[in-house]
Amino acid sequence: MKSPHPPIVAPSLLASNHGRLADGAQAVVETGLAWLHLDIMDGHFVPNLSFGPQVLADLRPLSRLFFDTHLMLDNPHEYVEAFIQAGAQQISVHIEPDYPVAETLKYIRDRNVLCGIALNPGTPVDAVEPLLERVDNVLVMTVQPGFGGQKFHHDVLPKIAQIAQWRSERKLDYRIEVDGGVDDATGLLCKAEGADIFVCGTAFYHAPDRRAFAARLEA
């Protein structure tokens, strides 16, 4: 089922050189794209560490990129305000950890920032179903989160289809974002099921022609 929203390619800064994150963001600007995906990892919810709100705050004045922030944290509710103040424009939090999820989504929305709910490949789609009316975005992980450069999980495709079907049946308008192992081939499989935001780390930064790569997904 096709999405009602135009497709967006959101390059993941995680796949750029962390000693030159500003250059990684600038590469997205130069490709003519509008969104930047920022992966925040705590070493607990996922077995890796990335960067924190100070990095967003320092990158914020350097471009007009839309900061699409993905919190892979055990306690995201303790950090959403810091990311809002740092310039996040969409914040997606995971369904799996034990914290007040609905309150956290409301907090983000009340601060006029788009809110998303994220789910891991092994999490049944029913887990996010009660929250659909409260979100602007459903972030469907197509790899186990923690590291870039992993292989796309094809068995997640039916979950995307179900989330798109609920969107249509209930006349909701959240976006569906896919993240992990997304390239121009796997991204188009997700698009056919209803996805409309394509997070691309490795595939974007390693593409020989980034404009042509993004154009294939945004077509």
Ligand code: DX5
């Ligand atoms: C994985 C992150 C992804 C990651 C995607 O934990 O959430 O955003 O950067 O990287 P690729 O596109 O390389 O799989």
Ligand code: ZN
């Ligand atoms: Zn991500």
